[in-house]
Amino acid sequence: MSAGYFIAGTDTDVGKTTIAAGLLHAARLxxxxxxxxxPVASGCEVTVDGLRNSDALALMAQSSIVLPYEQINPLAFEPAIAPHLAARETGVVLSVDRLLAPMQALLAKQADFTLIEGAGGWRVPLSGRASLSDLAIALGLPVILVVGVRLGCINHALLSAEAIARDGLPLAGWVANVIDGKTSRLEENLATLAECLPAPCLGRVPRMKVPSAEAVAAHLQIDLMEG
Incomplete structure (x- = not known):
């Protein structure tokens, strides 16, 4: 029985890929x-094989089904800026339709556990009034929310969860990724998140100097996911 999920974050740089790789590793175990x-990545490196994104490569490393890079990350941009700005600078129209078919093709492979990772937070723009959340809606996938635990994370997490619910998608679970280990009242913040978010916590990942997929997976429980 195959299952697919959309990985979203409460903001940029909250460790979506770190958590996604950990979830994939846990699934493989x-x-x-x-x-x-x-589907779309900016801040890519120029290589002899073309533009390559470190996040996409990290996801590929934890995927048991091997596919060409271009199928995993169909739109890659070199500038380390918001994807819609990077696309505009290179003359590419960034639309839901352009991203939908490649991601549907991945889901059609029917892996037991498939993740589609967004970029930044829930409302990252594409073009016009469209945002990356519209891709998640078009795919109809349950969402896993990565909460970057630092000052202000409760507000970001609750607003993201409300937007996901308003868009008609189920929240399958959330992960507390502690990106600021010195967060004041850390335990109280985590307790508040657990009380207020309408989905199970799949794990609490402590701040790590080198967060490998194996180390992250040890803190996650994929069997708690809903949807």
Missing amino acids: SGLSTLAGK
């Missing part, structure tokens, strides 16, 4: 086949 997609 459970004997599940895995696959992941990064």
Whole structure:
């Protein structure tokens, strides 16, 4: 039985890829086949094989189904700026339709556990009034929310969860990724998140100097996911 999820973050740089890689690793340890997609990525490196994104490569490393890079990350941009700005600078029209078919093709591979990772927060613009959340809606996937635990995270998490619910998608679970280990009243903040977010906490990942997928997976429980 295959299952797919959309990975969203409460903001940029909250560790979506770190958590996604950990979830994929945990799924593999459970004997599940895995696959992941990064529909659009900016901040890519120029290589002899073309533009490559470190997040997409990290997802590929934890995918048991091997596919060409271009199928995993169909739109890659070199400037390390918002994807819609990077696309505009390179003359590319960034639309839901352009991203939908490649991600549907990944889901059609029917891996036991498939993740589609967004960029930035829930309302990252594409073009016009469209945003990356519209891709998640078009795919109809349950959402896993990565909460970057630092000052202000409760507000960001609750607003993101409200937007996801308003868009008609189920919140399958959330992960507390502690990106500021010195966050004041850390335990109280985590307790408030657990009380207020309408989905199970899949794990609490402490701040790590080198957050490998294996180390992150040890803090996650994928069997708690809903949807």
